[in-house]
Amino acid sequence: MSLRGRLHSLDADWNDLVNDPHLRERLERLCEEAPHDSSLAASVSRPLAPLVDQEVWAAGVTYWRSRMARAEESADSGGGDFYDRVYDAERPELFLKATAHRVVGTGEPMHLRSDSRWIVPEPELVLVVARCGTITGFTIGNDLSCRDIEGANPLYLPQAKTFDRCAAVGPGILVSRSLPPPDTTIRLVIRRHARTICDDSTTLSRMKRTPEELVSWLVRDNSFPSGCLLMTGTGIVPPTDLCLQAGDRVEISIDGIGRLCNRMR
Secondary structure, eight states, X not given: OEETTEEBXXXXXXXXXXXXXXXXXXXXXXXXXXXXXXXXXXXOSSOOOSOSSOEEEEEESOBHHHHHHHHHHTGGGTOHHHHHHHHHSSSOEEEEEEOGGGEEOTTSOBOOOTTOSOEEOOEXXXXXXXXXXXXXXXXXXXXXXXXXXXXXXGGGHHHXXXXXXXXXXXXXXXXXXXXXXXXXXXXXXXXETTEEEEEEEEEGGGBSSOHHHHHHHHTTTOOOTTOEEEEOOOSOOOOTTOOOOTTOEEEEEETTTEEEEEEBO
């Protein structure tokens, strides 16, 4: 754990930590008790995904750009206006993205689904939500998506979204008492054979729904004994002629949180 640029090894249970609604204060107290350990950086080859038993959920169509892309890809199947209705509705689109064993951390490969021919990354701000419904932190997510499968029929969403290594989160959790500011930039870079084939960005100000609103719907009549992670939707859509290939490197960065990097295979 890093606090103010100093590394600390904490003797604490992960699930217990992330479900503490006063996590920031608790970490500051633990770090005061635990000595700074400069050897930690050399002993860790790469950060693990910041979850243990937590489910990863996701919100859809929270940005206008995402609404447009979803409507375009499903127009031929007659599902185009579904996304207009979701964007304008009181109830958000929420779905189970992945269980913990389907999630990878930064530096680990993600899986390209074998029966899809149009797979894209979706860079997203991720909320760390305690079992009580409190937002305890923030991280970065890649909601890998098969646009051709979802576009063929919106009812195929679970297959378009959920498969082995379909989600990446990390590199760590920013524990903060306040939400990232609206001008926070999310950036997506895709590299193929050392050549940049996509470089785009957006800001959190373009997200229609607030994090608190999304969480309030998520925990309504739904319990999370270990807490959960909630991806908040994407405002960056790669060009329609772009499909990820094995070997592509996807880099997602969010101001104040860090950078999540994964290769595709």
